[in-house]
Amino acid sequence: MELIINLTINGLATGMLIFLLAAGLTLIFGLMDVLNFAHGGLFAWGAFSGVWFYGLTNSFTLAIIGAIGTGIVLGFITEKLIIKPVYGNHIQQILITLGFMIVLSEMLKVVFGPNQIAAKTPPLLSGSWEIGDVIIIKYRLFIIVVGFLIFGIFQFILKRTKIGLIVRAGVMNKEMVQALGINIKQVFLYVFMVGAGLAALGGVLMAPYSGVIYAEMGMEFAILAFIVVVIGGMGSFPGSLLAAILVGLAGSFMAYYVPALSLAVNMMLMAIVLIFRPQGLFTAKG
Amino acid sequence: MMSTLLKLEQVHTHIGQYHILQGVSFEAKTGQVSVLLGRNGAGKTTTLKTIMGLTPASSGSVQLEETLITKHATHQIAHRGIGYVPEDQGIFGALTVEENMKVAMRKEDDMARERQEYVLELFPDLKKFWKKEGGYLSGGQKQMLSMARAFVNESKLLLIDEPSKGLAPVVIEKVMEAIVEMKKQTSIILVEQNFMMASRIGDTYTLIDDGATVHSGKMSDLVSNEELKRKYLGIG
Numbered sequence: 001m002e003l004i005i006n007l008t009i010n011g012l013a014t015g016m017l018i019f020l021l022a023a024g025l026t027l028i029f030g031l032m033d034v035l036n037f038a039h040g041g042l043f044a045w046g047a048f049s050g051v052w053f054y055g056l057t058n059s060f061t062l063a064i065i066g067a068i069g070t071g072i073v074l075g076f077i078t079e080k081l082i083i084k085p086v087y088g089n090h091i092q093q094i095l096i097t098l099g100f101m102i103v104l105s106e107m108l109k110v111v112f113g114p115n116q117i118a119a120k121t122p123p124l125l126s127g128s129w130e131i132g133d134v135i136i137i138k139y140r141l142f143i144i145v146v147g148f149l150i151f152g153i154f155q156f157i158l159k160r161t162k163i164g165l166i167v168r169a170g171v172m173n174k175e176m177v178q179a180l181g182i183n184i185k186q187v188f189l190y191v192f193m194v195g196a197g198l199a200a201l202g203g204v205l206m207a208p209y210s211g212v213i214y215a216e217m218g219m220e221f222a223i224l225a226f227i228v229v230v231i232g233g234m235g236s237f238p239g240s241l242l243a244a245i246l247v248g249l250a251g252s253f254m255a256y257y258v259p260a261l262s263l264a265v266n267m268m269l270m271a272i273v274l275i276f277r278p279q280g281l282f283t284a285k286g
Numbered sequence: 287m288m289s290t291l292l293k294l295e296q297v298h299t300h301i302g303q304y305h306i307l308q309g310v311s312f313e314a315k316t317g318q319v320s321v322l323l324g325r326n327g328a329g330k331t332t333t334l335k336t337i338m339g340l341t342p343a344s345s346g347s348v349q350l351e352e353t354l355i356t357k358h359a360t361h362q363i364a365h366r367g368i369g370y371v372p373e374d375q376g377i378f379g380a381l382t383v384e385e386n387m388k389v390a391m392r393k394e395d396d397m398a399r400e401r402q403e404y405v406l407e408l409f410p411d412l413k414k415f416w417k418k419e420g421g422y423l424s425g426g427q428k429q430m431l432s433m434a435r436a437f438v439n440e441s442k443l444l445l446i447d448e449p450s451k452g453l454a455p456v457v458i459e460k461v462m463e464a465i466v467e468m469k470k471q472t473s474i475i476l477v478e479q480n481f482m483m484a485s486r487i488g489d490t491y492t493l494i495d496d497g498a499t500v501h502s503g504k505m506s507d508l509v510s511n512e513e514l515k516r517k518y519l520g521i522g
Contacts, residue, residue: 162388169378169389176376179338180390180435181364 015248016147024195030235040222041104046200071200233280
């Protein structure tokens with residue numbers, strides 16, 4: 001039982017990190033119909049800038065704020081320079097965002113050096129609680145809480161605010177949203193920036209979780225995030241959360257019980273969902 | 287003499303490689319219902335989409351009052367006072383009726399709420415389904431929601447595309463009553479295949495054939511012109 005609880009907490013924590021990356025990705029795809037392979041680069045920039053801010057200020061809160069800010073600024077630049085010229089063309093989007101992903105990774109090496117960087121866990125979140133044989137690592141619990149908190153905040157925004165309604169309406173019918181007098185391109189930009197900020201938040205939280213950060217980490221997580229977006233249903237925020245938790249848990253349990261399958265399990269999960277529900281677990285379309 | 291509200295001159299529109307509109311010209315007057323008529327695929331829906339900027343004109347001009355809007359973005363055209371009810375109604379299926387209206391409303395002050403109340407009096411069924419998701423409404427209810435949404439902001443002009451399509455006669459009657467009421471407050475360009483309905487509420491007509499205007503005039507003249515009706519509408 002203790003083992004199952006520990007594996008569940010590990011899986012949930014990993015799932016939440018993937019969710020933060022996938023949440024932005026699913027909104028960007030659902031609303032803007034953009035396949036953004038550079039999203040992982042924003043995740044990596046969040047990790048590096050967060051570690052840098054932490055080293056500078058010794059405050060993890062400021063590190064999180066700094067990383068999110070970096071992500072938002074990079075998101076603004078990415079949308080304006082990279083995404084805007086290729087709206088409506090998936091092939092061009094894949095090519096240019098994959099290229100930009102490499103640029104973002106290489107820029108990390110230029111700015112922060114080519115080597116891995118160690119990331120410390122803030123003292124307040126270090127250590128663990130032991131309840132019987134169950135060991136609860138504080139930082140993992142923190143990630144889980146932040147993940148659910150972000151989900152709650154965004155669900156509130158999407159369901160209860162005008163801008164949230166506009167985003168949801170835009171996912172369903174962009175043309176009609178414009179015809180009602182809403183500048184959808186501006187909404188696209190905001191959503192992209194928020195998505196980039198979420199990816200950067202995922203990155204900065206990932207840093208102490210893994211202990212080391214490296215320029216290529218973005219691509220590794222971006223693949224998981226794409227799997228989550230497909231499983232959850234393109235454009236669905238709750239779908240992303242559920243799928244991220246499934247992927248996180250499947251990875252955690254498989255790594256313990258069948259280590260040889262731990263990498264393949266996500267693909268298997270995606271294949272099974274696609275066979276029975278090609279549209280994903282949830283659908284955002286009305 | 288009624289003033290010209292909207293004027294299209296030699297409008298050409300391409301969608302991808304297809305040359306859909308090949309010279310559409312007509313005028314819509316203030317306070318009137320101008321009906322666009324023609325066979326399926328003649329270019330009526332594309333004309334409305336071109337006015338709205340959804341399929342922008344490749345040449346020619348679209349002028350709203352004194353302003354040339356040919357190159358304006360769709361949201362700017364909407365802000366200039368043109369409301370749009372598309373053929374497929376464009377309902378946000380996962381949003382409730384209330385949320386659909388909320389997305390459409392540009393202001394949320396007392397005047398805007400009063401306007402919404404007035405619009406809901408025109409479409410009382412919507413009140414009954416206020417919390418119901420748009421995707422679960424019947425065809426007639428969707429049509430009414432789409433019209434209410436376009437009318438909830440004060441508009442100079444409403445573009446309504448085939449409001450009777452797929453609806454039962456009793457529902458068509460309700461839709462017609464609503465359009466007649468809306469006409470008291472705004473001008474309307476109506477695309478309608480149902481000639482009976484078009485002739486009852488239309489003041490003027492424009493016949494479109496193969497993407498070009500072939501005839502315009504008073505609706506009463508068209509009603510009595512059997513040759514035109516037979517040639518371009520296949521009726522009479």
